[in-house]
Amino acid sequence: MEYTKFMADRVKTMKGSAIREMFKRMADPEIISLAGGNPASELFPGDELSKIAGKILMTNPTLALQYGTTDGYPKMKDCARKRAEKVNSVGENDEILIMTGANQGIDLTAKAVLNKGDKVIVESPSFIGSLNAFRTYEAELVGVTVEADGMNMDELEETLKNTDGVKMIYTIPTFQNPTGCTMSLEKRKRMLEIASKYDVLILEDNPYGDLRFAGEDVPTIKSLDTEDRVVYAGSFSKILSPGMRLGYIVAPAPLAEKIEMLKQVNDVHTPMITQLMCVEFMKKYDIDKYIAKNRELYGKKCAAMVSAMEKYFPQGKVKWVVPEGGIFLWCECPTIEDITPIVDKCLEKKVAIVPGSNFATDIYAPSNMFRLNYSSATIENIEEGVRRLGEVLTEML
Amino acid sequence: MEYTKFMADRVKTMKGSAIREMFKRMADPEIISLAGGNPASELFPGDELSKIAGKILMTNPTLALQYGTTDGYPKMKDCARKRAEKVNSVGENDEILIMTGANQGIDLTAKAVLNKGDKVIVESPSFIGSLNAFRTYEAELVGVTVEADGMNMDELEETLKNTDGVKMIYTIPTFQNPTGCTMSLEKRKRMLEIASKYDVLILEDNPYGDLRFAGEDVPTIKSLDTEDRVVYAGSFSKILSPGMRLGYIVAPAPLAEKIEMLKQVNDVHTPMITQLMCVEFMKKYDIDKYIAKNRELYGKKCAAMVSAMEKYFPQGKVKWVVPEGGIFLWCECPTIEDITPIVDKCLEKKVAIVPGSNFATDIYAPSNMFRLNYSSATIENIEEGVRRLGEVLTEML
Structure with missing residues (x-):
């Protein structure tokens, strides 16, 4: 055939x-x-998670093995909130959704936002998984150069001035994949100004932000956002385990509602046992x-x-x-x-x-x-x- | 905003x-x-899974917690194959993909197949999760009446004769959701003939097939398929645990390849610990x-x-x-x-x-x-x- x-x-x-x-x-x-x-x-932390998983399944098999809710197990949402609040990245109009890896959050945010032919501005170069996700919604990718201190903001503004149909800027501002570069505070502020001027969303992907081993932390773009313009994707892949597939999205409620519906028809909910393991790990141990x-x-x-x-x-x-x-x-x-x-x-x-x-x-x-x-x-x-x-x-x- | x-x-x-x-x-x-x-x-089986999860994480934390492959952990693919082969539903040109619940398989199959405006024939009534998944690709749903012995085949043929742009028939032939009805063997054969005549795919969703408590088993549509026209979705949700979110797709290789790429940008892979738990459960216990x-x-x-x-x-x-x-x-x-x-x-x-x-x-x-x-x-x-x-x-x- x-x-x-x-x-x-x-x-x-x-x-x-x-x-x-x-x-x-x-x-x-x-x-x-x-x-x-x-x-x-x-x-x-195999030993720790071994004890935790064993105990959860022994003492609360129904919770661990029955269907859960699409938005996430409430205590897992609290864990995600704690991580996001640590970098001041939850606004009062935001909702948190647990994702089966941050990649799912990026995929479903794109699905909620992008029509065929819509344009997304991305760092050039950028993470292939996200670029391919955007491509599956038949969006056009418009690249803006990454410099040692992050995206070139003049080029970003020029691009927005000359390009119709841009709905979103996708950025990994901290320890970017693949360049390892971090966007300066000035550029982050400038990106918010430009996004506001041209009225586009920002999707901030921050899987590596906790992994600083030199220099000083820079605030997330989401933490500087006064207009609820930023959707923030966080991950437990690089701070606990990638194989558990645990991430989250912090998004303004009207967008979060749509993303949740898209998750409902995608994997219904993130597996319960991995959520419960993460909750217990963060309760019993100091994840920091x-x-x-x-x-x-x-x-x-x-x-x-x-x-x-x-x-x-x-x-x-x-x-x-x-x-x-x-x-x-x-x-x-x-x-x-x-x-x-x-x-x-x-x-x-x-x-x-x-x-x-x-x-x-x-x-x-x-x-x-x-x-x-x-x-x-x-x-x-x-x-x-x-x-x-x-x-x-x-x-x- | x-x-x-x-x-x-x-x-x-x-x-x-x-x-x-x-x-x-x-x-x-x-x-x-x-x-x-x-x-x-x-x-x-909380006790059994408790011991299994504890042991896996203790003895093989890297396998359980590191990234896995998008198509699924090989031994989990074997487990899915065993379940599908039990009902003769793996053709020689088929590939098996592990999914984070069968729903993900249906969502991503739809994503691989449906352009905006394409039509999908569905049982009327049918499972809301799948219907909503199809809707998110802006497909048009065309309902065909479900009778006590399954979809009305004359109506199906009439519909296909009079409807342009149908790419796929979606069916839950066994203990259908919501009607509980099972399609007769005759109707299954007839559906394959009609699908062949009008050259459309069949997506067979079989989450309940193992749960027969009266009457005689009816072969899956996939097992009767001589043209590699059927994509088969199987699930561990109703035979092991829904909260683990484990399902699979059996699809002809050219389609499976595309579905795998879509899974890669969706959740990268199904969590490792749930796959490993299922593998060990099926190894140590008789799931039947x-x-x-x-x-x-x-x-x-x-x-x-x-x-x-x-x-x-x-x-x-x-x-x-x-x-x-x-x-x-x-x-x-x-x-x-x-x-x-x-x-x-x-x-x-x-x-x-x-x-x-x-x-x-x-x-x-x-x-x-x-x-x-x-x-x-x-x-x-x-x-x-x-x-x-x-x-x-x-x-x-």
């Missing part, structure tokens, strides 16, 4: 994530992956202490990566900005046009990195950039991986 | 499920609910024995409901078909036009039922039908609930 005629336009030309394709090639256990976005698993351990580890791993890069990369041929938190480091090779042959050669040498084209609004345009991750591998593997990468770069640049 | 202008057309007129609204009114603990679709919680216990209980509860209906309902004023499985019983009141005043009066008398309009393609048209659920309440409460309902019906019919 021929299935193309049954396919919706939105999926006909859709390409799977090239990162996932690369993961398939990475089954080889000798490959050191600097490619993924996995948080460090060595700190996962746990996060602090992660931050410390990521700081060390980042430093190890940067020092290996300084040692093994060909001098003056690769540019990067040292991140102050998060899990990614972004590199540019100004002397070449296309990083693809280097990425392929790296796989031969058993080290995996992600080519920059994956994060672009135009995934077919060549890119001379690549993303490195330092949260997942051990320090030893980071050093060896960067050494292998340095060999390839020295040979090919 | 005014949000309507930021909303996508798909959500502007979207109404939340009236069932959920009713649930909010049901906070009163004295209300006996015959309204929901919850499976019996008294049989949930557990299902058999549920079937027996539902048979008893259904019999209790029917016998109470015979005792308390006004004679000759309410028509129903006794189901052979599943969790729902459907009633018609031929002497009236609109059941709404009765439903409201029932709430006053502290018993909740769902008006038929919820399950219609046109939710604004009056309905003289209502749905009862017998899986959730205790036998005592079923009898008392039906007694209260009988009082209202006797008074108002």
Whole structure:
């Protein structure tokens, strides 16, 4: 049978994530992956969550195993609220919705907002999962350059001035994926002014905000928002466990109501046991202490990566900005046009990195950039991986 | 701020499920609910799952807490395959995808198939969650009457002959929600012939198929499909736990590939701990024995409901078909036009039922039908609930 005629336009030309394709090639256990976005698993609180899950299912099986409500288990909503309030990101007109990962919140916010042909301004480069979510609603992506201190605001204003049909700006202002860059306070304020002037929504995605290991915290855009213009997506993936798929959305009530209806027809509700585990973990343990351990580890791993890069990369041929938190480091090779042959050669040498084209609004345009991750591998593997990468770069640049 | 202008057309007129609204009114603990679709919680294997979850998190925290793959944990895919193969519903060109509840599979199948304005043929009445999912892709729903032995096939053929742009037939052939009716083998074969003649897909939703307590099993439509025309949605919600949100899709590879990409941008993957719990439960215990216990209980509860209906309902004023499985019983009141005043009066008398309009393609048209659920309440409460309902019906019919 021929299935193309049954396919919706939105999926006909859709390409799977090239990162996932690369993961398939990475089954080889000798490959050191600097490619993924996995948080460090060595700190996962398995023992604590084991006791917690065991006890919940033993003492309250009905709550843990029966249907729950779409907006989230009330105490889990309180946990999400606490995290969001810690960064002053819950306005009085906002509702909180628990999501099966923040990605679901971004997907369903896009579904609630975007008609075919509507435009979304995104950082260029940006997180492929969100860009692909927007693409599935047949929205047009308009990229605005990310600089070391965040999105270029003049370019943003110019773009809004010259572009009709923009409904939303999507931003990861803190420790951005893939660049690791953080938007300055000034730029955050300016973004709110521009969004107000051109009357567009802001979707602020903040999965890495808790992972600062250097410098000073910058307020979230949501915390500076006086017009209820910002939808805020938070996540437990990088501060507790990504495999539990727990995130949340803070959104003005009229939008939250629609997003909740879309969740109702999507997965009905987020699994109860993962919500209950998170609630109990936050009740019994100080999650900020746990996060602090992660931050410390990521700081060390980042430093190890940067020092290996300084040692093994060909001098003056690769540019990067040292991140102050998060899990990614972004590199540019100004002397070449296309990083693809280097990425392929790296796989031969058993080290995996992600080519920059994956994060672009135009995934077919060549890119001379690549993303490195330092949260997942051990320090030893980071050093060896960067050494292998340095060999390839020295040979090919 | 005014949000309507930021909303996508798909959500502007979207109404939340009236069932959920009713649930909010049901906070009163004295209300006996015959309204929901919850499976019996008294049989949930809490002790078994408690030990399983505790052990997994203790011995393999990385697997349980780290990111997983979008298509599902391989051993969980094997579990889903076993359930689907038990009813001969995996073709050689099919792929299996684990879903965060079967509802997600239906939502994402619709997203992969439906453009705005495309038509979906649905049973009239049908499951509100699926109808609302189709509505969010701006598809048009075309209803075909459900009879005691399933969809009216002449009407289906007539509808397809006279309707352009139909891409898919959505059916719950076994113990249908809301009618409890099961499609005969003959009609299943005829549906495949008609679907082939008019070249449309079939989406077969089978969450209740394992719950037969009377009569003989009927083969799934998928098992009779020789053209790879059927997408099959299976669920663990009614045979293990709905709160775990575990379901699956069996779909021809070209469609499965697109659905997987849509899941990637939706929740990335189904939580690992729930998948691992299901895998271990099916490894350590005979899930069919557990299902058999549920079937027996539902048979008893259904019999209790029917016998109470015979005792308390006004004679000759309410028509129903006794189901052979599943969790729902459907009633018609031929002497009236609109059941709404009765439903409201029932709430006053502290018993909740769902008006038929919820399950219609046109939710604004009056309905003289209502749905009862017998899986959730205790036998005592079923009898008392039906007694209260009988009082209202006797008074108002």
